[in-house]
Amino acid sequence: MGERTVELEVLRYNPETDQEPRFQRYSVTCREEWVVLDALNHVKETIDPTLSYRWSCHMAVCGSCGMMVNGEPKLACKAFIRNYEGVIRVEPLAHFPVERDLVTVVDDFMAKLKRVKPYLIPKQEKPVSEGEYRQTPAELKRFKQYTMCINCMLCYAACPEYGLIPKFIGPAAISLAHRYNQDSRDGGRAERQEEIASTEGVWECSFTGACSEVCPEHVDPAAALQQVKIRSTLDWYTEHLMPWLEK
Amino acid sequence: METVKADVAIIGAGGAGLRAAIALAQADPELSIALISKVYPMRSHTCAAEGGAAGVIKSDDSLEHHFNDTVGGGDWLSDQDAVDYFIREAPKELIQLEHWGCPWSREGNGSVAVRPFGGMKKQRTWFAADKSGFHILHTLFQTSLQFASIQRFDEYYATELLVDEGRCAGLAAIEMRSGQMRRFDARAVIIAGGGAGRMFPFTTNGAIKTGDGMALAYRAGVALKDMEFVQYHPTGLPSTGTLLTEACRGEGGVLLNKNGRRFLQDYGMGPETPLGKPVLKTMELGPRDRVSQAFWHEQKKGNAVPTQWGDAMLLDMRHLGEKTINERLPLVRDMSISYMGVDPVTDPVPVRPVVHYMMGGIHTDINAATSLPGLYAAGECACVSINGANRLGSNSLTELLVFGRRAALSAMEYLHSGAAARGDTTLTALGTAAQGRVRELMQRTGGTETVAGLRKEMMQTMEEHAGIYRTGEGLAAACAKLVDLRRRYGGIELHDKTNVYNTDLLQALELGSMLDCAEAVTQSALARKESRGAHQRIDFADRDDKNFLRHSLAVYHPTQAPRVDYCDVVITRSQPGVRDYSGEHA
Amino acid sequence: MSRNPYVREEGLRWIFRHPRYLRYMTREFSCLFIGGWTLMMVWGLKQLAEGPAAWTAFLEFLKSPASVVFHVVALAFAAYHSYTWFNLTPQALPLQIGEEFVPGAAIAGAHFAVWAVLSIAILHFAGAF
Numbered sequence: 001m002g003e004r005t006v007e008l009e010v011l012r013y014n015p016e017t018d019q020e021p022r023f024q025r026y027s028v029t030c031r032e033e034w035v036v037l038d039a040l041n042h043v044k045e046t047i048d049p050t051l052s053y054r055w056s057c058h059m060a061v062c063g064s065c066g067m068m069v070n071g072e073p074k075l076a077c078k079a080f081i082r083n084y085e086g087v088i089r090v091e092p093l094a095h096f097p098v099e100r101d102l103v104t105v106v107d108d109f110m111a112k113l114k115r116v117k118p119y120l121i122p123k124q125e126k127p128v129s130e131g132e133y134r135q136t137p138a139e140l141k142r143f144k145q146y147t148m149c150i151n152c153m154l155c156y157a158a159c160p161e162y163g164l165i166p167k168f169i170g171p172a173a174i175s176l177a178h179r180y181n182q183d184s185r186d187g188g189r190a191e192r193q194e195e196i197a198s199t200e201g202v203w204e205c206s207f208t209g210a211c212s213e214v215c216p217e218h219v220d221p222a223a224a225l226q227q228v229k230i231r232s233t234l235d236w237y238t239e240h241l242m243p244w245l246e247k
Numbered sequence: 248m249e250t251v252k253a254d255v256a257i258i259g260a261g262g263a264g265l266r267a268a269i270a271l272a273q274a275d276p277e278l279s280i281a282l283i284s285k286v287y288p289m290r291s292h293t294c295a296a297e298g299g300a301a302g303v304i305k306s307d308d309s310l311e312h313h314f315n316d317t318v319g320g321g322d323w324l325s326d327q328d329a330v331d332y333f334i335r336e337a338p339k340e341l342i343q344l345e346h347w348g349c350p351w352s353r354e355g356n357g358s359v360a361v362r363p364f365g366g367m368k369k370q371r372t373w374f375a376a377d378k379s380g381f382h383i384l385h386t387l388f389q390t391s392l393q394f395a396s397i398q399r400f401d402e403y404y405a406t407e408l409l410v411d412e413g414r415c416a417g418l419a420a421i422e423m424r425s426g427q428m429r430r431f432d433a434r435a436v437i438i439a440g441g442g443a444g445r446m447f448p449f450t451t452n453g454a455i456k457t458g459d460g461m462a463l464a465y466r467a468g469v470a471l472k473d474m475e476f477v478q479y480h481p482t483g484l485p486s487t488g489t490l491l492t493e494a495c496r497g498e499g500g501v502l503l504n505k506n507g508r509r510f511l512q513d514y515g516m517g518p519e520t521p522l523g524k525p526v527l528k529t530m531e532l533g534p535r536d537r538v539s540q541a542f543w544h545e546q547k548k549g550n551a552v553p554t555q556w557g558d559a560m561l562l563d564m565r566h567l568g569e570k571t572i573n574e575r576l577p578l579v580r581d582m583s584i585s586y587m588g589v590d591p592v593t594d595p596v597p598v599r600p601v602v603h604y605m606m607g608g609i610h611t612d613i614n615a616a617t618s619l620p621g622l623y624a625a626g627e628c629a630c631v632s633i634n635g636a637n638r639l640g641s642n643s644l645t646e647l648l649v650f651g652r653r654a655a656l657s658a659m660e661y662l663h664s665g666a667a668a669r670g671d672t673t674l675t676a677l678g679t680a681a682q683g684r685v686r687e688l689m690q691r692t693g694g695t696e697t698v699a700g701l702r703k704e705m706m707q708t709m710e711e712h713a714g715i716y717r718t719g720e721g722l723a724a725a726c727a728k729l730v731d732l733r734r735r736y737g738g739i740e741l742h743d744k745t746n747v748y749n750t751d752l753l754q755a756l757e758l759g760s761m762l763d764c765a766e767a768v769t770q771s772a773l774a775r776k777e778s779r780g781a782h783q784r785i786d787f788a789d790r791d792d793k794n795f796l797r798h799s800l801a802v803y804h805p806t807q808a809p810r811v812d813y814c815d816v817v818i819t820r821s822q823p824g825v826r827d828y829s830g831e832h833a
Numbered sequence: 834m835s836r837n838p839y840v841r842e843e844g845l846r847w848i849f850r851h852p853r854y855l856r857y858m859t860r861e862f863s864c865l866f867i868g869g870w871t872l873m874m875v876w877g878l879k880q881l882a883e884g885p886a887a888w889t890a891f892l893e894f895l896k897s898p899a900s901v902v903f904h905v906v907a908l909a910f911a912a913y914h915s916y917t918w919f920n921l922t923p924q925a926l927p928l929q930i931g932e933e934f935v936p937g938a939a940i941a942g943a944h945f946a947v948w949a950v951l952s953i954a955i956l957h958f959a960g961a962f
Contacts, residue, residue, distance in 0.1 A: 013839055014745055015836060015837035015838075016835050021839060033486050033586070044699075045699040049741075049751045049754075050742050050743040050751060051750075052743075052748050052749070052750040053750070056286065056453035056454045057292065057294065057453040058487055058489055059295060059487070059489040061294050061295055061378065062294050064286070071850050078585065080585075094843070097840045097841075098838060098839040098840075098841065099747065099838055100747045101748075103748050110401070113392070118389045119348065119390045119393050120346070120347055120390070126346065128342045128346060132345045132346075132359050133345065133346065134356070135357050136355070136356075136357045136932075137352075137354075137355065137932050138929065138931060138932040139357075140353055141932055147350050147385070151287075151289045160847050160848075160854065163843060180348065186348070206861070208853075208857045209853070209921070209924075210851075210857070212924070213853060220924060223924035223925070223927065226925035229925075230925060230926075424836060425836050426835065745835070747835050
C-alpha cells in the first residue's frame with residue numbers, strides 16, 4: 001500500500017548530558033509520499049519526544065527545516081523518502097554550531113544579514129500620497145530571482161569557503177544585497193559595496209558554485225556574487241584610473 | 248530572573264508584529280521596542296500566504312465596492328466602521344510596502360498589477376507572483392533591520408502576560424536556547440501571535456500556528472470574539488494540507504467533481520462561466536465558505552474524487568497554459584509536482600477544503616485595543632472585526648498592515664497619556680509565579696498523559712464535530728471532550744526535562760494554548776444557533792439576524808468551560824441582505 | 834548556563850563530500866600546471882635571449898618524454914579550466930534583452946565559439962596547417 005520501513009540515523013546532542021554528539025537510530029514506517037520531515041515528526045510523536053528540530057510550513061517557504069540528509073544540505077520538507085535507499089543519515093546543517101540535536105546556532109547568519117543593509121535605500125524619496133514607484137516588468141525581472149531567498153542557509157552549509165573561513169559574509173547575505181543593488185528603485189549600492197566588496201565579502205568567494213546547486217529556490221547566489229565582483233572591479237578602475245567619471 | 252525593560256513589547260514577528268514595530272520606530276525613535284517571537288521572523292506563517300493583498304487602486308474600482316464586498320462576504324457580521332477604516336487605509340499601506348521595496352507584480356506601464364480574487368466585485372488584489380505573503384514578510388523584516396530601536400528576541404516563547412492592578416505590564420517568556428525564563432517589563436504590549444489552525448488535523452497552517460497569542464490574552468481576562476468562525480480554504484493539497492492559492496481560480500482555474508462537472512453552479516454560484524474567463528464574484532470566484540460548503544455537499548452525494556488521502560475535487564488549470572502558470576503560479580506548479588506528483592500544466596490537481604484561517608480572535612475595538620489597558624492585538628490573532636463570519640481572500644494580508652500600524656499608534660497614544668511602568672516588587676512576584684508554573688510542568692512526575700496523545704484526541708474531536716457542518720449534538724460532545732482534555736492536560740509528564748531547546752516543553756505549552764482556543768471555538772459554536780458564513784449548523788440551517796446579528800464573546804474560566812456573552816455588531820450603512828454569488832447579480 | 838554549542842570540525846574531508854567539490858578542486862588544481870607552463874615559457878624566452886645554443890638546448894628539452902607528458906597533462910588541465918570557466922560566464926554576465934534574459938547556453942556558446950576560432954587561427958599562423 002505504498003509503505004516502506006526506513007532506518008533513520010539522527011545526530012543527537014544535548015549539552016546537559018553529552019560531551020559531544022552521537023547518533024541514534026530510529027526505525028520508521030513511511031508512506032511513499034513522505035519527506036524526511038514527516039519521518040522526523042513520526043519519530044517525535046510516537047517514538048522519541050525528546051528529539052528537537054525546527055520546522056513550520058512544510059512547503060519550502062519558511063526556511064526552518066534545513067538539515068544535512070546523507071551529507072547534502074536539504075530542506076527536510078522537500079527531501080523525499082522515495083529518493084533514498086538504505087539508512088538515511090540526518091544531521092544539523094553543516095558549518096553552524098550545534099545547539100541541540102538538529103538545531104543550529106544561526107546568530108552569525110542573522111548578524112551578516114543585517115550588516116549588508118538589505119533594505120531599500122530609495123534613489124528618490126517619494127511620499128506615499130504620490131503612489132507607487134513605477135517599475136516595468138523588465139526592471140522587476142532584473143532582480144526578482146534574488147528576492148526568492150528563504151534564508152534557509154543551505155548555501156552556507158554547502159560553501160567550502162564559509163566552512164574554512166567563518167568570517168566570510170556568505171552567499172545568501174551578499175545575494176540579498178545584490179537584490180537591492182539591482183532594484184531600479186534603489187540608490188544604496190555604494191553603501192552596500194563597503195560591506196560586500198571587501199575581503200570578508202565577495203573576495204572570499206572562489207566561485208565553487210555549490211551554493212547555487214543546493215539552493216531550493218533557484219536564487220543562484222553564485223551568480224549574484226560574481227556580478228558583485230565584476231561591478232566592484234569596475235568601481236575600482238573608475239575610482240583610480242578615471243576619477244573624472246565619478247559624480 | 249533576568250529582566251528586560253522596554254516601552255513596548257510586541258509578541259509575534261509576522262506581518263502584523265513587524266509592521267507595528269516599524270510604525271513605532273518611525274514615529275518615535277526614542278521608544279525602546281522589544282520584538283519577541285518564538286521563531287525567527289522569516290519563519291512566521293505570513294510567509295505561506297500566496298495570493299495577494301487587497302486594496303483599491305484601479306480606476307474602475309471604488310472604496311464602496313471594497314466595503315460592500317467585505318461586509319457581504321462577512322455575512323454582515325463585520326463591524327462596518329472598522330471595515331470603513333480598513334478599506335481606506337488599505338491602498339496607503341500597500342503603497343508604503345512598495346516604497347519599502349516589495350516586489351509587486353506589474354503592468355506593462357510599470358504600475359502595480361491587480362488580480363481577481365474570490366468574493367470581490369472588482370480586481371483589487373495586489374500580488375507578488377504567487378508568493379505574496381512571503382514577499383510582504385521579507386520586505387517588512389528587511390525594512391525593520393534599519394531601526395536600532397527595535398530589539399529582537401528571537402526564539403522566545405511567551406508563557407503569560409503580567410497584569411498588575413488591571414493593567415498589562417509586560418510578559419514572561421522562555422528563551423528557547425537556554426531554557427531560562429525572562430521577564431519583559433513593558434508599558435504597553437501588542438499581541439500579533441497569529442491564528443490557531445493546528446487544533447485541526449488538516450490545515451494549511453504551519454507547525455507554529457497554535458494560538459499562543461490568543462491564549463495569552465484569553466487567560467488574562469480578554470474575551471475571544473467570534474471563535475466559531477473557522478475558514479476552510481477550498482483548495483488544499485490532500486496529501487499535506489498545504490495551500491494552493493485562490494489565485495489559481497482567479498487566473499481562471501475551475502473546480503470539477505468526479506464527473507468532470509463544474510459543480511459550483513448547483514449551489515447558487517452559477518450559471519457556468521466560460522472556461523478561462525472567470526467572472527468576478529461567481530462560480531469559482533465565489534467566497535470561500537460557499538465553495539467549501541459546496542464540496543461537502545458533493546461529497547455527501549458521492550460525487551467527490553476518491554484519493555488515497557480521502558475525498559477530493561479537481562482543480563483544473565490546464566487551459567491556463569504553461570506560460571501563465573510559470574509566470575503567475577510557479578509555486579503552485581512546484582508544490583503540485585513535488586507533493587502530489589501532478590503537473591497542473593497537463594493534469595487537473597486533486598484538492599480539498601482545509602482549515603486555513605480564524606476569523607475570530609482577541610476582542611479588540613476599531614483601534615486594536617483590548618479590554619485590558621495597555622494590551623493591543625493585531626493580525627489573525629485579533630478580531631476587530633472586519634472579516635465577520637467569513638473572510639474574503641487577500642483581505643488578511645492587508646489587515647496585518649493596517650491594524651499592525653493601528654495597534655502601534657494606539658500603544659503610542661497610551662504611552663503618551665502617561666501610562667507608568669509598574670512597580671518592580673509586584674512584577675518580580677508575577678514573574679516568579681510565571682516561572683513556577685513552567686517549572687511545575689517541567690518537573691512533573693507520575694504523569695499519565697503525553698503531548699502527542701492529547702493533541703491527537705483534540706484534533707480528532709475538532710475534525711469530527713467542529714468541521715464545515717456542525718450539529719448541536721456534535722458540538723456538545725466536543726465541548727465535553729475538551730473540558731476533559733483540559734483536565735487531563737494537568738497530567739502530562741514531559742519526556743524531555745532538560746533546558747536547552749526543549750521542544751517537548753514547547754509543544755506541551757502550545758497544546759495548552761490550542762486546548763483553550765478549541766474550547767472557545769466549540770463553546771461559541773454551540774451557543775450560536777444559526778448558520779452564518781463559515782459557521783454552518785445542520786440543526787439551524789438559516790441565518791437568524793434577529794437573535795444572532797451579534798458577536799460571540801468567549802470568556803475564560805480556569806477550571807470550567809468558557810461562558811459565551813454577546814455584543815452588538817456595528818452597522819452603519821449596509822443592512823443585512825442576501826449574499827448573491829450567482830451570475831445574476833448586478 | 835547549560836548551553837554549550839558544539840562546533841563540528843571537518844578538516845579536508847569536505848573535498849570528498851560530493852563530486853562537485855572534487856570537480857571544483859580539480860579545476861583549482863589546474864592552476865599549478867598552468868603556472869608551471871607559464872614559468873617554462875618564461876625560461877624559454879630567457880634561453881632564446883641567450884643565443885642559438887641555449888635555444889636549441891631548450892627545444893631539445895621540449896621534445897623529451899618528461900616534457901611531452903607534462904605538456905599533455907597541462908593541456909588537459911587548461912582545457913578543463915577553460916571549459917568550466919566558459920560554462921560559468923552566464924552567471925557572471927547575465928544579458929537581459931527586453932524582459933527576458935538571453936539563455937545561458939547562448940552566452941557560454943558564444944565564448945566557446947570565439948575560443949574555437951582563435952585556437953584555429955593561432956594554429957594556422959603557427960604553421961600547423
